Amino acid sequence: MDISKETELLTRENLSIIRNKKLKDEIQAAIRLLKKKVEPLEIADKFIHNTFELMKDGILCNFPKLTKAEVLQRFKDKLYLTKKVKSLRKRVKNFG
Numbered sequence: 001m002d003i004s005k006e007t008e009l010l011t012r013e014n015l016s017i018i019r020n021k022k023l024k025d026e027i028q029a030a031i032r033l034l035k036k037k038v039e040p041l042e043i044a045d046k047f048i049h050n051t052f053e054l055m056k057d058g059i060l061c062n063f064p065k066l067t068k069a070e071v072l073q074r075f076k077d078k079l080y081l082t083k084k085v086k087s088l089r090k091r092v093k094n095f096g
Contacts, residue, residue, distance in 0.1 A: 019054050
């Protein structure tokens with residue numbers, strides 16, 4: 001079975017489960033590193049980098065024909081939307 005057919009077999013739900021597992025694994029790895037006295041900023045940098053890579057992979061899985069520039073634009077759009085939702089939540093929380 002070639003790679004394209006394998007990716008078609010993975011549903012969005014399965015991809016989400018896989019990403020969540022990877023994220024949980026990253027958190028556990030960070031906890032282990034903190035216990036070994038590794039710098040928290042180094043851990044945060046690696047965690048953020050890996051999270052962004054997972055987001056890019058998710059975009060590429062959903063839209064495999066996008067160019068590199070289009071992937072980056074979608075990535076920026078998702079980050080902007082997340083920031084906007086968080087700011088709206090803060091406003092509602094402050095007034096509620």
